[in-house]
Amino acid sequence: MKDHYDILVIGGGPGGAIAARTAAELGLSVCLAEKRAAIGTPVRCAEGIGTEAIAEFVVPDPRWISAELHGAKIVAPDGSSLTLSSEQSGNKVGYVLDRKVFDRELVWQAAAAGSDVVVKTRATAPILDEGRVRGAVLDFCGTTKRVSADVVIAADGVESKFARWCGIDTTVPLREIMSSAQYLLTDLPLDPHVTTFYVGTSIAPEGYLWVFPKGERSANVGIGISGRKSGTGHRAKDYLDSFIASRFPKAKQIEFIAGGVSVCRPLPCTVADGLMIVGDAARVVDPITGGGIFNAMFTGRMAVQVAAQAIASGTPSREALMPYDLTWRDSPMGKSIERNYRIKEVFITLSDEKLNAIIQTVGKLDLKEFSTFNLVKELIFRNPRLLLDLAPLRDIFK
Amino acid sequence: MLSVRRDICAYCGCCVSVCPQGALELIDAYLDVGSSCTSCGICAKACPLGALEVKDEGPL
Structure with a gap:
């Protein structure tokens, strides 16, 4: 581990691994720090993902596909x-993935691309300089090291702490x-x-x-x-x-x-001076399915692409990193989170009787595109009275 | 005060995400309860296993 990197990634899940791989591929110096002693364990995931979603990041391999x-x-x-x-x-x-193998494969790829990788290494505090994030204090088995970085990427998952230490409220x-x-x-x-x-x-x-x-x-x-x-x-x-x-x-x-x-809305802002937040730490999980693997990889890659430009142009300030926040929100992923959040808020109010009625009237559906949005659209088409219950969503399904 | 049943806790981090004080931290297979904990009990409710308990400190 060096004393300074262009990019320091906190967390070795899919978001952090893709961030590190992307950074190395762009020629940036990068280190990925995972607090657990092993990449990929324990898995906390149902392991489902769409075929197209995954192919955008990695060539599907039977070694990490369970079904x-x-x-x-x-x-x-x-x-x-x-x-x-x-x-x-x-x-x-x-x-359905085998995340233990999958997560490792992504980190192998980051390492092969040139990223440093350390495990059982926990970020214990940000290095702050007049409110700007300048790196992190890392702890490895009782040894403390200050590692400075132009940009720190917080990919520390649902139990994230790093962004909070930088003053961002991440409470779910x-x-x-x-x-x-x-x-x-x-x-x-x-x-x-x-x-x-x-x-x-x-x-x-x-x-x-x-x-x-x-x-x-x-x-x-x-x-x-x-x-x-x-x-x-x-x-x-x-x-x-x-x-x-x-x-x-x-x-x-x-x-x-x-x-x-x-299953809340994403953080109101996912950048700060010298800091970017990706994946579960940014709360970019699909509010209906709870799926987060693709969203983590998507935001991980995009964060680094924006960081690379900000670093090249001089100061990775909040403004310089802001295109990341704006771009993912405006992407199909960002829009689908917002739409699905609103759908979720209505669906959790439906009674068991209502759910029985909806499912009974349909029975079988062939979807053109396999998504929650298409499913709900089809349900409404076959069950127009459902629109009464879904009145708050009328603008979505018009 | 908040007590962690270490025999039940699966170190999943669910509690960490809901703590309004940021008092909890998951350090590998160890859940750390910081001094900013107010014993509000939100984490104890969210825990999927029932590993957290707010205990009455009793008379001083």
Whole structure:
């Protein structure tokens, strides 16, 4: 590790890895610091992603693809279901990844491109100079080192601290944290190419429960519920355990993880003097699906592209870095977060009876483009009375 | 005061994100509770496993 880099990346998830890889490819000196002792573990993710989304960043490789998805199923509180497919996309709509291998691959690529990488190295404070971020104090097994950088990229995930230490309020409102738990189960009956989502207040209040296949007889079975619905005796793990006991009583457990997924709006501003915030740390998670891998990689790459120009032009001030914030907000990703946030805010108010009715009237859907927006559009088309409930969204679906 | 049941905590960081004081920090397999904690209990509610508890400090 050197004393100075053009770019210092805090966090070795997909956002940080793509940021480091991009920086190295652009010829910048860059170091990626991961606080955990190993890249990729523990995974806190259901591991689903769209096929096109991932191909934008890395060539799909069977080494880190656990399952190829051909469709999805949404199960209503009363058990009726809606099957989604997409003939137009060749019925190849997504993957379930093996994040342990995937995250490492991205960091290998960053290293191969020329980035320094250190693990078990935690940022403990920013180096501040008249309010401008100038680097970070890094701690490695009790040894402290001050590393200066023209730009620090905070890619430190849902439990991010770095931006907060720089004076930015990153608090996720209690009602907008998905309190989550997941088992990797094996020996359970499933369709290995279909993801299933269960909705309903008694299943997963203001959230959903998922079964994401990881092979012929294994799956990530997890749940996210709103933090405001969580409490003693009715936590994410309680809901999940009771679902598994009734649906998959013979399944065996390979792994258990917990986590938090933010479904709030992104941070109001994702840059400061010498600082850029990407991925989960910037709260750029899809508010409906909770998916964040693509958004992290997308913002990670864009942050560095803007940082490179700002560094070349002299001072990486807030103004010079601002194009990053404006550009991702105006991108299809940024717009879809805003749209899906508004859709989410309405859908969490729908009663179980309403959800049953919507899902019963449709049954089966072939989507041209496999997205939440298209799904809701189709649901309205087939169920025009739904527009009454979705009145606040009329401008979106006009 | 806030007490962490280390036998239950899965070190997931869910609590860190909702703490309005920024008092919590996830340091690998260790959840650090800083001095700015006000025992508001938001983290205890959000915890997916029930590893956090606000305990009454009792009479001084």
